[in-house]
Amino acid sequence: MFWSVSARTKNQEAAQIFLNYLVNDQASGDLLLAERGVPANNVVRAAIADKVDATGRLAIEYTDAIADEVRPAPPITPAGxxxxxxxxxxxxxxxxxxxxxxxxxxxxxxxxxxxxxxx
Structure with missing residues (x-):
């Protein structure tokens, strides 16, 4: 999932803090679990692994199984x-x-x- 903040936002610092929270904070991981997908942050992912439901567990197992095959995400589509x-x-x-x-x-x-x- 690509998270982004408009370059024109009047609240750039707050937006960066919020995105950092969503991606890297354990409290966010505990709230979201795998609701928005398997966390990209490996520390958060490991911390929620025993807390997710059966579907979340399958998602984590699947991403673990294909980890050696996954390549970097393609670039974000430019505006327009x-x-x-x-x-x-x-x-x-x-x-x-x-x-x-x-x-x-x-x-x-x-x-x-x-x-x-x-x-």
Missing amino acids: GSAIDAILARYASDILFERVTPEAAAPAFIKELSDSIKK
């Missing part, structure tokens, strides 16, 4: 990047229904997506 699904679907539909050629759609798609990211 989530528009790609709608943009891609529209261009794909236009190509499939022969309203535009792939050669003409490609640069328009790239420009539209790039413009959405720059916002």
Whole structure:
């Protein structure tokens, strides 16, 4: 789970303290257990392992079993990047229904997506 704080928040320090609490504080771990997923903090995770329900226990066992296979999370999608699904679907539909050629759609798609990211 990606936690984030807007760069424009008026309460930057409070937000950082809150996120640190959610991720690294044992009291938060005791409250959340595995409700928001298996804690990424290994100390918190170990401390809650005996407190979670059967589903939480299975989640912890599963993440332990695949630990050697897991790679770092991909980068966070840039602001405006989530528009790609709608943009891609529209261009794909236009190509499939022969309203535009792939050669003409490609640069328009790239420009539209790039413009959405720059916002």
